[in-house]
Amino acid sequence: MERKLAPVVNKKGLHQSETDFLYWQKQPYQARIAALEEIRREYHAWFNSQQKETADVQPGFQRVYCIIKR
Numbered sequence: 001m002e003r004k005l006a007p008v009v010n011k012k013g014l015h016q017s018e019t020d021f022l023y024w025q026k027q028p029y030q031a032r033i034a035a036l037e038e039i040r041r042e043y044h045a046w047f048n049s050q051q052k053e054t055a056d057v058q059p060g061f062q063r064v065y066c067i068i069k070r
Contacts, residue, residue: 024032 024035027035
């Protein structure tokens with residue numbers, strides 16, 4: 001006996017759907033920072049895989065700056 005699933009489609013107008021901005025505004029700041037950190041780690045992993053000779057480079061600042069007020 002073969003079971004088939006019927007596709008489900010929900011149509012919404014452009015102004016009826018929730019935007020990404022509203023979704024992230026509703027999330028607590030801990031969830032937003034966790035998502036940002038995950039994106040950052042994925043980017044650095046991707047970037048290191050693209051760079052053959054510098055695959056062991058750790059993410060961080062390129063230079064250290066010292067700001068002095070007079």
